[in-house]
Amino acid sequence: MKQPHRFIVAASIALAYAATATPVLAAAPATSAASATVLEASNPFARASTLPFHYPAFDKIKDEHFKPAFEVGMRVHLLEVEAIANNRNAPTFENTIVAMERAGQLLARVSTTFANLQGANTNDNLDAIDREMSPKLAAHADAIYLNDKLWQRVKTLYDKRDNLKLDAESKHLLERYYRDFVRAGARLSSANKDKLKAYNGEIASLQSTFAQNVLKEANASSLVVETRAELAGLSDAEIDAAAAEAKKRGLDGKFVIALANTTGQPQLSALTNRSTRERLMAASMARGSRGGEFDSRELVQRLAKLRAEKATLLGYPNYAAYSLEVETAKTPEAVNKLLGELALPAVNNAKREAAEIQSVIDAEKGGFQVAAHDWAFYTDKVRQAKYAFDESQLKPYFELNNVVLNGVFFAATKEFGITFKERKDLPVYDPDVRVFDVFDADGKQLAIFIMDYYARPNKQGGAWMNEYVTQSTLLGNHPVVANHLNIPKPPAGQPTLLTYDEVRTAFHEFGHALHGMFSNVKYPTFGGANTPRDFVEYPSQVNEMWATWPEVLANYAKHYQTGAPMPQELLDKVQASKKFNMGYITTEYLAASLLDQRWHQLTPKQIPSDVLGFEAAALRDAGVDFAPVPPRYRTTYFSHSFSLGYSAGYYAYLWSEKLDADTVEWFKENGGLNRKNGDHFRQTLLSRGGSADAMDLFRNFRGRDAQIQPLLERRGLTGN
Secondary structure, three states: OOOOOOOOOOOOOOOOOOOOOOOOEOOOOOOHHHHHHEOOOOOHHHOOOOOHHHOOOOOOOOHHHHHHHHHHHHHHHHHHHHHHHOOOOOOOHHHHHHHHHHOOHHHHHHHHHHHHHHHHOOOHHHHHHHHHHHHHHHHHHHHHHOOHHHHHHHHHHHHOHHHOOOOHHHHHHHHHHHHHHHHOOOOOOHHHHHHHHHHHHHHHHHHHHHHHHHHHHHHHOOEEEOOHHHHEOEOHHHHHHHHHHHHHOOOOOOEEEOOOOOOOOHHHHOOOOHHHHHHHHHHHHOOOOOOOOOOOHHHHHHHHHHHHHHHHHOOOOOHHHHHHOOOOOOOHHHHHHHHHHHHHHHHHHHHHHHHHHHHHHHHOOOOOOOOHHHHHHHHHHHHHHHHOOOHHHHHHHOEHHHHHHHHHHHHHHHHHOOEEEEEOOOOOOOOOOEEEEEEOOOOOEEEEEEEEEEOOOOOOOOOEEEEEEOOEOOOOEOOEEEEEEEEOOOOOOOOOEOOHHHHHHHHHHHHHHHHHHOOOOOOHHHOOOOOOHHHHHHHHHHHHHHHOOHHHHHHHOEOOOOOOEOOHHHHHHHHHOOOOOHHHHHHHHHHHHHHHHHHHOOOHHHOOOOHHHHHHHHHHHOOOOOOOOOOOOOHHHOHHHHOOOOOOOOOHHHHHHHHHHHHHHHHHHOOOOOHHHHHHHHHHOHHHOOOOOHHHHHHHHHOOOOOOHHHHHHOOOOOO
């Protein structure tokens, strides 16, 4: 899951939504200062949305509403926190911890909506607000966590936690608050608290700038092609879309290929012109290191140094140690061990795959050695030779609407009994966004699901899930969750045909959505997908299994023109090829994960002066410097690591996959896709959010610790 920028640094200060429709007023005296704590009634954030489940009133929200809502929201929140900290009564769980869970509801409404829109549908105004508010919101979080009176109340309760007769979720919440206050610097000296505040403010500002530069650089680096012939291999619809994009940019008669977020680009598998492939890959890999206003190398250096200094100030050897302390991995050593054990067999697999590709090139008398820009194109040829099919044969059977309604939704209905009904009466921020009511097996509405699947120039790259409203019985809130993909939109009247990877991504992100929808916790801090980063990817990865589950695949894999099901022969080939190209897939991911760790395991004095030189050395030292397989993200456009909350955490997908692969085996052992299995998964794990230790939840579901063998077999890493 890729989350848009979060302004409130820790989830402990609850990003909760108001459960009433009353204007937001602070308990301030009736003086001129009071106006600073009242948001104008005309501002849609002044009260909770009156739409179902507090769904955002996108039709009423304007750019100019955000800044005043942020400013008043912070003031109101601080007044609420001050009232808690200065309470003359002895601290209790209710008057301190629960009170903080209820606080900040105006700020929650505006920050959550803003962060989501700024990721999915930004503009220059929102970017400017982001740059201005990021350091202010970091300072706001510091004002709460570094409030000594508040800290003393939390510490008092924590010290006697075993005598408070709290239920398990409440005790876990108290322990979470204590942990987060300590990690936020509550025990630092006054002077060091001031240093920490400066670090946090600058880090927040730089992360915002990095995220915006990555998007702007991707647009600026788009490949401009002069002739239609240079795009041979793409479909007529794809070439027409490239022409339309060029015209939009004032380049009539030319063609523009916009860059996807990752190093590899979707068009590389189809382009027959090697020169065009080479130019496209070069443009992708040069992002953020070409000089000019969007060059990110100095940002990377400064962010790495600031994070290292912050960690040192808080008593950790490096930022990775600080970050990983609250993940299930716990230590950099544990992550290094996992990545290191997999690197050699993954690269060996990739080299065997490269040899197969080279054989095809040589058989065609190509006269060149396979390079990164050749891999996807010739991989399809190897697949064709091995399994007698290629990606182009699959796409006519993967029409978007069919994949969603008869694949993603169908599997969820079979597994959990939930159903979906599209509605057109709720406002959306873009005409392509769709909205569905989600109903539980008993017919009661469970959630609202927002589906935003098409790429836009003002939308961050990749795919992610977010929550506009997080479930909480304390606040009476029901989930409003969204999935975002970046599927190229075809010309008007043309079908949206997906690659297999896009199909898999749709199932993956919906796994995150299910985590949010099924949340059944009391406290908003624990709602939905608020779990450790190296656990949050686990339920979504499990949901990928249904993309190729025979019953599900047969239900949605139908030809977009004739409705004919995908031939059984082709279905069998898809199943047989599931481990195909796994060396490449694993190596490119490991390379990015290792880069993320290397940057965040540096001390302040070790920050390099040459970003690309450090990157090359790190890949070489880790044994993953295999030129035909570049990292999934290079340092200079690695948003996960430098702006999106996965700093020192990109390994999480693989760590979670160990749990996922073992869970898939459990489903197979217990009859596969059925309600009994789904209900067990939901009750023991999905509904619990972050309300208990993540690995305890896994053990409650599985009955034991996870075993690694299923992951090794899936990745083709046995016998290496």
